[in-house]
Amino acid sequence: MTGVLPITLEESRKIVQALLHSGKEYICVMKLHGEVAEKHVKTVLKEFEDIIYQRPPVRASVKRQLRTRRIYYLDFLEIDRRNVLFRVGCEGGTYIRKLCYDVGEVLGCGAHMQELRRTRGGPFVEGGDIVTLHDVAYWFMEWQQQKDESILRKFIQPMENALALVPKIYIRDSAVDAVCHGASLTAPGVLSLETGINRGLMAAIFTLKAEAVALARPVVSTKDIMDMEHGVVAETKRVLMPRGTYPKCWKSGEI
């Protein structure tokens, strides 16, 4: 299997959970075990859009219990005899090998996954800034010799890019260090926020300089936060910025 595999360096490993839960897109070749009319294949593929049930395969890194996964779209692209090419956009943790098997069962002839390429992982897509291992090795060597920073930026991007699809809350400088110490974010610290923030879903706390401060779990929605003057808006889950980057503006409780 080939394609988009976001690699996190050192500190940026803290955003891995945001990437794991993010949606994926794949291009897949499915091999049918019998002759099936194109029209039938198209119809059955469409039936797998929206919510599907999947039991993780035997060789899986998660507990093998039936779970639901959302298929955002499943587009038939081509059929050549027994090979079917399709594009699928799905929730993180969807097993495409399993999906092919299940499509084969519904078709009646059986099928298996022949080839798979991931064309998207969260905000990262194939094309544009994607690089190969050879690029990484070559540019790293070039950078070491020339000490030209622009070479480094050809293949390494700020971890903030990995959070592009996560709704953001921008906060005051004075609220940053408390969050870096693990404190919950309260309403007075909020300057602006994106739509789509909801209780329990992941959000990211950012500074006005667009630096990531922490991953957080909002306890209220975007609309609620707009109306709040005090109180907790989000619980800090994963601190990304080192303590002391911004000055401490909070009082310690020991007076």
Place this chain on the structure above:
Amino acid sequence: MPRSVAPWETERKLIMKAEDKTDPRYGHKPEERATEEYIRYGVINLDKPAGPTSHEVAAWVKRILKLEHVGHGGTLEANK
């Protein structure tokens, strides 16, 4: 049946709640991090080759860049 909306098709708007400035003495824009810091807070959009596991690929990057912790976001099966 209408197609469901993928996360990357969701449009988000920024809503202002209050105004304030940021002090240039603290922190800096992600693109303006000093070299070492830029690497430590960096990610690579890598095109995984066929053959090695995702884990092996991450280990290769770690060795190439001479770093201590390199991970990956979302396993892609090894074979093929």
